[in-house]
Amino acid sequence: MASRSAQATATSKKRKNVDREEAEQDVPGGAGALTTSSSSTKPYKSKVLILCSRGITYRMRHLMNDLANLITHGKKDAKLDSKHALPSINELADLNSCNHALYFESRRHSDLYLWASRCPNGPSIRFHVVNVHTMDEMKMTDFVPPVQALKEHKTEAALKYVGRKEQESSRESRKELINMMRPDDELEKRKVFA
Structure with missing residues:
Protein backbone atom coordinates (compact mmCIF):
# COMPACT_ATOMS: atom_id res chain seq x y z
CA MET A 1 0.00 0.00 0.00
CA ALA A 2 2.82 2.36 0.83
CA SER A 3 4.53 1.68 -2.47
CA ARG A 4 1.45 2.78 -4.44
CA SER A 5 1.27 6.12 -2.62
CA ALA A 6 5.00 6.62 -3.19
CA GLN A 7 4.54 5.88 -6.89
CA ALA A 8 1.61 8.31 -7.06
CA THR A 9 3.64 11.14 -5.53
CA ALA A 10 6.57 10.39 -7.82
CA THR A 11 4.37 10.55 -10.92
CA SER A 12 2.78 13.81 -9.76
CA LYS A 13 6.28 15.31 -9.27
CA LYS A 14 7.26 14.20 -12.76
CA ARG A 15 4.15 15.85 -14.18
CA LYS A 16 4.97 19.11 -12.41
CA ASN A 17 8.54 19.03 -13.74
CA VAL A 18 7.30 18.39 -17.28
CA ASP A 19 4.81 21.27 -16.95
CA ARG A 20 7.61 23.60 -15.76
CA GLU A 21 9.85 22.63 -18.67
CA GLU A 22 7.04 23.29 -21.15
CA ALA A 23 6.36 26.65 -19.55
CA GLU A 24 10.05 27.58 -19.79
CA GLN A 25 10.11 26.69 -23.46
CA ASP A 26 6.95 28.74 -24.16
CA VAL A 27 8.31 31.87 -22.44
CA PRO A 28 10.63 33.95 -24.64
CA GLY A 29 13.75 34.02 -22.54
CA GLY A 30 13.75 30.43 -21.32
CA ALA A 31 14.48 29.44 -17.76
CA GLY A 32 16.03 32.78 -16.86
CA ALA A 33 12.72 34.55 -17.31
CA LEU A 34 11.10 32.49 -14.58
CA THR A 35 13.86 32.98 -12.02
CA THR A 36 13.56 36.77 -12.08
CA SER A 37 10.02 36.84 -10.72
CA SER A 38 8.85 39.72 -8.58
CA SER A 39 7.82 37.35 -5.79
CA SER A 40 11.44 36.42 -5.04
CA THR A 41 12.55 40.01 -4.41
CA LYS A 42 11.33 42.00 -1.44
CA PRO A 43 9.73 45.37 -2.12
CA TYR A 44 11.79 48.44 -1.26
CA LYS A 45 10.40 50.26 1.75
CA SER A 46 11.87 53.59 2.75
CA LYS A 47 11.38 54.64 6.35
CA MET A 138 -9.14 73.05 11.05
CA LYS A 139 -12.92 73.47 10.99
CA MET A 140 -15.63 71.58 9.12
CA THR A 141 -13.45 68.66 8.02
CA ASP A 142 -15.66 65.79 9.20
CA PHE A 143 -16.86 64.74 5.76
CA VAL A 144 -13.66 65.26 3.79
CA PRO A 145 -12.22 61.74 3.41
CA PRO A 146 -8.46 62.55 3.44
CA VAL A 147 -8.73 64.74 6.53
CA GLN A 148 -11.05 62.28 8.22
CA ALA A 149 -8.50 59.53 7.58
CA LEU A 150 -5.93 61.56 9.51
CA LYS A 151 -8.20 62.03 12.49
CA GLU A 152 -9.34 58.42 12.77
CA HIS A 153 -7.79 55.05 12.30
CA LYS A 154 -7.16 54.51 8.60
CA THR A 155 -9.16 51.34 8.15
CA GLU A 156 -12.13 52.62 10.11
CA ALA A 157 -12.20 55.80 8.06
CA ALA A 158 -11.95 53.84 4.83
CA LEU A 159 -14.82 51.58 5.88
CA LYS A 160 -16.94 54.58 6.85
CA TYR A 161 -16.20 56.28 3.54
CA VAL A 162 -17.06 53.14 1.55
CA GLY A 163 -20.22 52.62 3.62
CA ARG A 164 -21.29 56.22 3.04
CA LYS A 165 -20.74 55.81 -0.71
CA GLU A 166 -22.79 52.60 -0.67
CA GLN A 167 -25.56 54.36 1.22
CA GLU A 168 -25.53 57.22 -1.27
CA SER A 169 -25.63 54.79 -4.18
CA SER A 170 -28.51 52.85 -2.61
CA ARG A 171 -30.39 56.13 -2.03
CA GLU A 172 -29.83 57.11 -5.64
CA SER A 173 -30.95 53.71 -6.89
CA ARG A 174 -34.11 53.93 -4.75
CA LYS A 175 -34.85 57.40 -6.16
CA GLU A 176 -34.33 56.10 -9.69
CA LEU A 177 -36.71 53.21 -9.04
CA ILE A 178 -39.33 55.58 -7.66
CA ASN A 179 -38.91 57.91 -10.63
CA MET A 180 -39.22 54.99 -13.03
CA MET A 181 -42.41 53.83 -11.35
CA ARG A 182 -44.07 57.25 -11.25
CA PRO A 183 -44.71 57.69 -14.98
CA ASP A 184 -46.31 54.24 -15.15
CA ASP A 185 -48.55 55.09 -12.20
CA GLU A 186 -49.57 58.34 -13.88
CA LEU A 187 -50.38 56.44 -17.08
CA GLU A 188 -52.47 53.98 -15.08
CA LYS A 189 -54.36 56.87 -13.49
CA ARG A 190 -54.97 58.46 -16.88
CA LYS A 191 -56.35 55.20 -18.24
CA VAL A 192 -58.68 54.79 -15.28
CA PHE A 193 -59.98 58.36 -15.36
CA ALA A 194 -60.20 58.61 -19.16
Missing part, protein backbone atom coordinates in the same frame (compact mmCIF):
# COMPACT_ATOMS: atom_id res chain seq x y z
CA VAL A 48 11.51 58.13 7.81
CA LEU A 49 12.89 58.98 11.24
CA ILE A 50 10.99 61.89 12.83
CA LEU A 51 12.53 63.64 15.83
CA CYS A 52 12.87 67.09 17.38
CA SER A 53 15.12 69.16 19.59
CA ARG A 54 14.44 70.19 23.16
CA GLY A 55 12.52 73.39 23.73
CA ILE A 56 9.83 73.13 21.07
CA THR A 57 6.44 74.67 21.84
CA TYR A 58 3.14 72.83 21.89
CA ARG A 59 2.20 74.04 18.39
CA MET A 60 5.48 72.78 16.99
CA ARG A 61 4.95 69.44 18.71
CA HIS A 62 1.42 69.16 17.30
CA LEU A 63 2.76 69.94 13.82
CA MET A 64 5.33 67.19 14.21
CA ASN A 65 2.63 64.73 15.33
CA ASP A 66 0.43 65.70 12.37
CA LEU A 67 3.30 65.05 9.97
CA ALA A 68 4.00 61.74 11.69
CA ASN A 69 0.35 60.77 11.18
CA LEU A 70 0.57 61.74 7.51
CA ILE A 71 3.72 59.71 6.92
CA THR A 72 2.62 56.12 7.38
CA HIS A 73 6.14 54.72 7.13
CA GLY A 74 7.60 57.11 9.73
CA LYS A 75 9.20 56.27 13.06
CA LYS A 76 9.15 58.78 15.90
CA ASP A 77 12.09 59.07 18.24
CA ALA A 78 12.78 60.94 21.48
CA LYS A 79 14.02 64.52 21.68
CA LEU A 80 17.70 65.28 21.16
CA ASP A 81 19.52 67.01 24.01
CA SER A 82 22.62 68.52 22.47
CA LYS A 83 22.70 71.69 20.39
CA HIS A 84 25.05 70.19 17.82
CA ALA A 85 23.01 67.03 17.22
CA LEU A 86 22.96 67.04 13.43
CA PRO A 87 25.79 64.47 12.96
CA SER A 88 24.19 62.08 15.45
CA ILE A 89 20.94 61.96 13.44
CA ASN A 90 22.61 59.68 10.88
CA GLU A 91 23.55 57.22 13.63
CA LEU A 92 20.01 57.29 15.05
CA ALA A 93 18.55 56.69 11.60
CA ASP A 94 20.90 53.75 11.09
CA LEU A 95 19.93 52.26 14.47
CA ASN A 96 16.23 52.57 13.59
CA SER A 97 16.85 51.26 10.04
CA CYS A 98 15.56 54.46 8.42
CA ASN A 99 16.60 55.88 5.05
CA HIS A 100 15.39 59.46 5.60
CA ALA A 101 15.18 61.83 8.56
CA LEU A 102 13.02 64.80 9.54
CA TYR A 103 14.45 66.90 12.36
CA PHE A 104 12.50 69.78 13.93
CA GLU A 105 14.92 72.31 15.40
CA SER A 106 13.68 75.09 17.66
CA ARG A 107 15.70 78.25 18.22
CA ARG A 108 14.83 80.81 20.89
CA HIS A 109 11.41 79.13 21.38
CA SER A 110 10.04 81.09 18.44
CA ASP A 111 11.75 79.95 15.24
CA LEU A 112 11.21 76.46 13.89
CA TYR A 113 13.51 74.88 11.32
CA LEU A 114 12.77 71.60 9.60
CA TRP A 115 15.76 69.58 8.43
CA ALA A 116 15.02 66.90 5.82
CA SER A 117 17.83 64.56 4.83
CA ARG A 118 18.62 61.25 3.23
CA CYS A 119 20.74 59.11 5.50
CA PRO A 120 23.64 58.41 5.85
CA ASN A 121 25.37 60.62 3.30
CA GLY A 122 22.61 61.99 1.10
CA PRO A 123 21.64 65.62 0.57
CA SER A 124 19.95 67.63 3.29
CA ILE A 125 17.82 70.75 3.23
CA ARG A 126 16.68 73.19 5.91
CA PHE A 127 13.27 74.88 5.88
CA HIS A 128 12.22 77.83 8.01
CA VAL A 129 8.69 76.97 9.15
CA VAL A 130 6.39 79.97 9.42
CA ASN A 131 2.65 80.16 10.16
CA VAL A 132 2.10 76.83 11.87
CA HIS A 133 -1.48 75.51 11.85
CA THR A 134 -2.32 72.05 13.09
CA MET A 135 -5.07 69.62 12.13
CA ASP A 136 -6.93 70.33 15.37
CA GLU A 137 -7.44 73.94 14.33
Whole structure:
Protein backbone atom coordinates (compact mmCIF):
# COMPACT_ATOMS: atom_id res chain seq x y z
CA MET A 1 0.00 0.00 0.00
CA ALA A 2 2.82 2.36 0.83
CA SER A 3 4.53 1.68 -2.47
CA ARG A 4 1.45 2.78 -4.44
CA SER A 5 1.27 6.12 -2.62
CA ALA A 6 5.00 6.62 -3.19
CA GLN A 7 4.54 5.88 -6.89
CA ALA A 8 1.61 8.31 -7.06
CA THR A 9 3.64 11.14 -5.53
CA ALA A 10 6.57 10.39 -7.82
CA THR A 11 4.37 10.55 -10.92
CA SER A 12 2.78 13.81 -9.76
CA LYS A 13 6.28 15.31 -9.27
CA LYS A 14 7.26 14.20 -12.76
CA ARG A 15 4.15 15.85 -14.18
CA LYS A 16 4.97 19.11 -12.41
CA ASN A 17 8.54 19.03 -13.74
CA VAL A 18 7.30 18.39 -17.28
CA ASP A 19 4.81 21.27 -16.95
CA ARG A 20 7.61 23.60 -15.76
CA GLU A 21 9.85 22.63 -18.67
CA GLU A 22 7.04 23.29 -21.15
CA ALA A 23 6.36 26.65 -19.55
CA GLU A 24 10.05 27.58 -19.79
CA GLN A 25 10.11 26.69 -23.46
CA ASP A 26 6.95 28.74 -24.16
CA VAL A 27 8.31 31.87 -22.44
CA PRO A 28 10.63 33.95 -24.64
CA GLY A 29 13.75 34.02 -22.54
CA GLY A 30 13.75 30.43 -21.32
CA ALA A 31 14.48 29.44 -17.76
CA GLY A 32 16.03 32.78 -16.86
CA ALA A 33 12.72 34.55 -17.31
CA LEU A 34 11.10 32.49 -14.58
CA THR A 35 13.86 32.98 -12.02
CA THR A 36 13.56 36.77 -12.08
CA SER A 37 10.02 36.84 -10.72
CA SER A 38 8.85 39.72 -8.58
CA SER A 39 7.82 37.35 -5.79
CA SER A 40 11.44 36.42 -5.04
CA THR A 41 12.55 40.01 -4.41
CA LYS A 42 11.33 42.00 -1.44
CA PRO A 43 9.73 45.37 -2.12
CA TYR A 44 11.79 48.44 -1.26
CA LYS A 45 10.40 50.26 1.75
CA SER A 46 11.87 53.59 2.75
CA LYS A 47 11.38 54.64 6.35
CA VAL A 48 11.51 58.13 7.81
CA LEU A 49 12.89 58.98 11.24
CA ILE A 50 10.99 61.89 12.83
CA LEU A 51 12.53 63.64 15.83
CA CYS A 52 12.87 67.09 17.38
CA SER A 53 15.12 69.16 19.59
CA ARG A 54 14.44 70.19 23.16
CA GLY A 55 12.52 73.39 23.73
CA ILE A 56 9.83 73.13 21.07
CA THR A 57 6.44 74.67 21.84
CA TYR A 58 3.14 72.83 21.89
CA ARG A 59 2.20 74.04 18.39
CA MET A 60 5.48 72.78 16.99
CA ARG A 61 4.95 69.44 18.71
CA HIS A 62 1.42 69.16 17.30
CA LEU A 63 2.76 69.94 13.82
CA MET A 64 5.33 67.19 14.21
CA ASN A 65 2.63 64.73 15.33
CA ASP A 66 0.43 65.70 12.37
CA LEU A 67 3.30 65.05 9.97
CA ALA A 68 4.00 61.74 11.69
CA ASN A 69 0.35 60.77 11.18
CA LEU A 70 0.57 61.74 7.51
CA ILE A 71 3.72 59.71 6.92
CA THR A 72 2.62 56.12 7.38
CA HIS A 73 6.14 54.72 7.13
CA GLY A 74 7.60 57.11 9.73
CA LYS A 75 9.20 56.27 13.06
CA LYS A 76 9.15 58.78 15.90
CA ASP A 77 12.09 59.07 18.24
CA ALA A 78 12.78 60.94 21.48
CA LYS A 79 14.02 64.52 21.68
CA LEU A 80 17.70 65.28 21.16
CA ASP A 81 19.52 67.01 24.01
CA SER A 82 22.62 68.52 22.47
CA LYS A 83 22.70 71.69 20.39
CA HIS A 84 25.05 70.19 17.82
CA ALA A 85 23.01 67.03 17.22
CA LEU A 86 22.96 67.04 13.43
CA PRO A 87 25.79 64.47 12.96
CA SER A 88 24.19 62.08 15.45
CA ILE A 89 20.94 61.96 13.44
CA ASN A 90 22.61 59.68 10.88
CA GLU A 91 23.55 57.22 13.63
CA LEU A 92 20.01 57.29 15.05
CA ALA A 93 18.55 56.69 11.60
CA ASP A 94 20.90 53.75 11.09
CA LEU A 95 19.93 52.26 14.47
CA ASN A 96 16.23 52.57 13.59
CA SER A 97 16.85 51.26 10.04
CA CYS A 98 15.56 54.46 8.42
CA ASN A 99 16.60 55.88 5.05
CA HIS A 100 15.39 59.46 5.60
CA ALA A 101 15.18 61.83 8.56
CA LEU A 102 13.02 64.80 9.54
CA TYR A 103 14.45 66.90 12.36
CA PHE A 104 12.50 69.78 13.93
CA GLU A 105 14.92 72.31 15.40
CA SER A 106 13.68 75.09 17.66
CA ARG A 107 15.70 78.25 18.22
CA ARG A 108 14.83 80.81 20.89
CA HIS A 109 11.41 79.13 21.38
CA SER A 110 10.04 81.09 18.44
CA ASP A 111 11.75 79.95 15.24
CA LEU A 112 11.21 76.46 13.89
CA TYR A 113 13.51 74.88 11.32
CA LEU A 114 12.77 71.60 9.60
CA TRP A 115 15.76 69.58 8.43
CA ALA A 116 15.02 66.90 5.82
CA SER A 117 17.83 64.56 4.83
CA ARG A 118 18.62 61.25 3.23
CA CYS A 119 20.74 59.11 5.50
CA PRO A 120 23.64 58.41 5.85
CA ASN A 121 25.37 60.62 3.30
CA GLY A 122 22.61 61.99 1.10
CA PRO A 123 21.64 65.62 0.57
CA SER A 124 19.95 67.63 3.29
CA ILE A 125 17.82 70.75 3.23
CA ARG A 126 16.68 73.19 5.91
CA PHE A 127 13.27 74.88 5.88
CA HIS A 128 12.22 77.83 8.01
CA VAL A 129 8.69 76.97 9.15
CA VAL A 130 6.39 79.97 9.42
CA ASN A 131 2.65 80.16 10.16
CA VAL A 132 2.10 76.83 11.87
CA HIS A 133 -1.48 75.51 11.85
CA THR A 134 -2.32 72.05 13.09
CA MET A 135 -5.07 69.62 12.13
CA ASP A 136 -6.93 70.33 15.37
CA GLU A 137 -7.44 73.94 14.33
CA MET A 138 -9.14 73.05 11.05
CA LYS A 139 -12.92 73.47 10.99
CA MET A 140 -15.63 71.58 9.12
CA THR A 141 -13.45 68.66 8.02
CA ASP A 142 -15.66 65.79 9.20
CA PHE A 143 -16.86 64.74 5.76
CA VAL A 144 -13.66 65.26 3.79
CA PRO A 145 -12.22 61.74 3.41
CA PRO A 146 -8.46 62.55 3.44
CA VAL A 147 -8.73 64.74 6.53
CA GLN A 148 -11.05 62.28 8.22
CA ALA A 149 -8.50 59.53 7.58
CA LEU A 150 -5.93 61.56 9.51
CA LYS A 151 -8.20 62.03 12.49
CA GLU A 152 -9.34 58.42 12.77
CA HIS A 153 -7.79 55.05 12.30
CA LYS A 154 -7.16 54.51 8.60
CA THR A 155 -9.16 51.34 8.15
CA GLU A 156 -12.13 52.62 10.11
CA ALA A 157 -12.20 55.80 8.06
CA ALA A 158 -11.95 53.84 4.83
CA LEU A 159 -14.82 51.58 5.88
CA LYS A 160 -16.94 54.58 6.85
CA TYR A 161 -16.20 56.28 3.54
CA VAL A 162 -17.06 53.14 1.55
CA GLY A 163 -20.22 52.62 3.62
CA ARG A 164 -21.29 56.22 3.04
CA LYS A 165 -20.74 55.81 -0.71
CA GLU A 166 -22.79 52.60 -0.67
CA GLN A 167 -25.56 54.36 1.22
CA GLU A 168 -25.53 57.22 -1.27
CA SER A 169 -25.63 54.79 -4.18
CA SER A 170 -28.51 52.85 -2.61
CA ARG A 171 -30.39 56.13 -2.03
CA GLU A 172 -29.83 57.11 -5.64
CA SER A 173 -30.95 53.71 -6.89
CA ARG A 174 -34.11 53.93 -4.75
CA LYS A 175 -34.85 57.40 -6.16
CA GLU A 176 -34.33 56.10 -9.69
CA LEU A 177 -36.71 53.21 -9.04
CA ILE A 178 -39.33 55.58 -7.66
CA ASN A 179 -38.91 57.91 -10.63
CA MET A 180 -39.22 54.99 -13.03
CA MET A 181 -42.41 53.83 -11.35
CA ARG A 182 -44.07 57.25 -11.25
CA PRO A 183 -44.71 57.69 -14.98
CA ASP A 184 -46.31 54.24 -15.15
CA ASP A 185 -48.55 55.09 -12.20
CA GLU A 186 -49.57 58.34 -13.88
CA LEU A 187 -50.38 56.44 -17.08
CA GLU A 188 -52.47 53.98 -15.08
CA LYS A 189 -54.36 56.87 -13.49
CA ARG A 190 -54.97 58.46 -16.88
CA LYS A 191 -56.35 55.20 -18.24
CA VAL A 192 -58.68 54.79 -15.28
CA PHE A 193 -59.98 58.36 -15.36
CA ALA A 194 -60.20 58.61 -19.16
